[in-house]
Amino acid sequence: MLRPVPTVSIKTVSFHPSIWPKMIGEASSDARPGDLVEVLGKDGETFGWGLWNPKSNMPLRIVRHGSEPIDEGFFLDAIRQAADLRRGLFHLDDATDAYRCIHGDADRLPGIVADRFGDILSLEITSLGAWQRLDSWIPAMHEAFGTERTHIRVDPALARIERIPMVDHPLATPGIRKIKIVEHGVTFEVDFAEGHKTGFFCDQRDNRRKLAELAKGRTMLDLCCYTGGFSVHAALAGAEEVTAVDLDETAVAMAKRNANINGAKIKFTHADAFTWARTMIDNGRQWDVVLADPPKFVTGRDDERGRGKYNDLNRLAVQLVKPGGLLVTCSCSGLVNEFEFEKLVTTAVHKQQQRLQIFDRTGAGPDHPTLSNYPESRYLKVIWARVL
Numbered sequence: 001m002l003r004p005v006p007t008v009s010i011k012t013v014s015f016h017p018s019i020w021p022k023m024i025g026e027a028s029s030d031a032r033p034g035d036l037v038e039v040l041g042k043d044g045e046t047f048g049w050g051l052w053n054p055k056s057n058m059p060l061r062i063v064r065h066g067s068e069p070i071d072e073g074f075f076l077d078a079i080r081q082a083a084d085l086r087r088g089l090f091h092l093d094d095a096t097d098a099y100r101c102i103h104g105d106a107d108r109l110p111g112i113v114a115d116r117f118g119d120i121l122s123l124e125i126t127s128l129g130a131w132q133r134l135d136s137w138i139p140a141m142h143e144a145f146g147t148e149r150t151h152i153r154v155d156p157a158l159a160r161i162e163r164i165p166m167v168d169h170p171l172a173t174p175g176i177r178k179i180k181i182v183e184h185g186v187t188f189e190v191d192f193a194e195g196h197k198t199g200f201f202c203d204q205r206d207n208r209r210k211l212a213e214l215a216k217g218r219t220m221l222d223l224c225c226y227t228g229g230f231s232v233h234a235a236l237a238g239a240e241e242v243t244a245v246d247l248d249e250t251a252v253a254m255a256k257r258n259a260n261i262n263g264a265k266i267k268f269t270h271a272d273a274f275t276w277a278r279t280m281i282d283n284g285r286q287w288d289v290v291l292a293d294p295p296k297f298v299t300g301r302d303d304e305r306g307r308g309k310y311n312d313l314n315r316l317a318v319q320l321v322k323p324g325g326l327l328v329t330c331s332c333s334g335l336v337n338e339f340e341f342e343k344l345v346t347t348a349v350h351k352q353q354q355r356l357q358i359f360d361r362t363g364a365g366p367d368h369p370t371l372s373n374y375p376e377s378r379y380l381k382v383i384w385a386r387v388l
Helices: 074-089 129-130 135-144 156-162 202-217 229-237 247-261 271-284 304-319 337-349
Strands: 007-010 022-026 037-041 046-052 060-065 099-101 112-117 120-125 149-153 178-182 188-191 219-223 241-246 268-271 287-292 321-331 356-362 380-388
Touching: 007 046, 037 060, 046 129, 060 074, 074 135, 099 135, 099 178, 099 202, 112 135, 129 135, 135 149, 149 156, 156 268, 178 321, 188 229, 188 247, 202 229, 202 287, 202 321, 202 356, 202 380, 219 229, 219 247, 219 271, 229 241, 241 247, 247 268, 271 304, 287 304, 304 321, 304 337, 321 337, 337 356, 337 380
Parallel strands: 007 037, 120 149, 219 241, 219 287, 241 268, 287 321
Antiparallel strands: 007 022, 037 046, 046 060, 099 112, 112 120, 178 188, 321 380, 356 380
């Protein structure tokens, strides 16, 4: 006999999937960490359904609003629908064997991000509820996406907060280290031991190809190049010269390997982008195309230091662009929306007595959908402009 669904009441009505502690009322005595719970509104009526963890900084993650009951099969359906979006609607398998399979809340699966790299499913787990369901979710994902092996990453600090056990999951495949993937005909090596997050940033896939087209016959500077995705694409597309800079020594080494794998000629520099850019400005160096794709600078709503870094980086980057050249600048900070980011960029540029002729604004590819009631899921913003 099935156990009755426990309940959690909320004091504040919100259609955002993330419910903060101050918004939560009482939980039934049978509500256990990780449980699927019925969410009750202030009137005691069913408001929705979510995953519960009272020890978490975000105790309640609503996965569905409305009174219609759901069970664990809801999540398996969500996995199949996520696969249909990527493989059925967008046919991503035709362009690459590396893409985002599960995009957390945006796919109604909070606490899990899953990327496909060849036959490997690379998971980043951020909630106890997701961890507890991996025994059923992993086989369902392998079936839906055609993968066979599993790599699982859990941040130790987050694991302590969520009470996720710091043990190897029995469905994780031992010994996974590296794999080669193909993106729009370009080969990249993914190193799961050294790479960030799930191993490779699939979100910039379409932007890498777009920039490569613009870089043909031009000189290009790649600030914060990470493992060389933009640089390799640009060099292979016919850029006259490509210079790539990153502070992460391991990332630069990986970028060099990716360049060698593809026979791409790139000038790599291991340096702090800010310091290096100031030196190049002093030396009068400029490029036809300058890309700034830094790591996430803003980690909190009141993180003014992070916002200041976006200002500084773009102030420097625009000075490295030749007159009439192109500036492509990115932000992956989910707490900075597209309007704020554009204001940060334009303010920095205007203070240099320059102007931007913005001709496009893009983000992550279609495998990174945005939930309409979760604007933070549109974390990646890219501004494409000519410098006037």
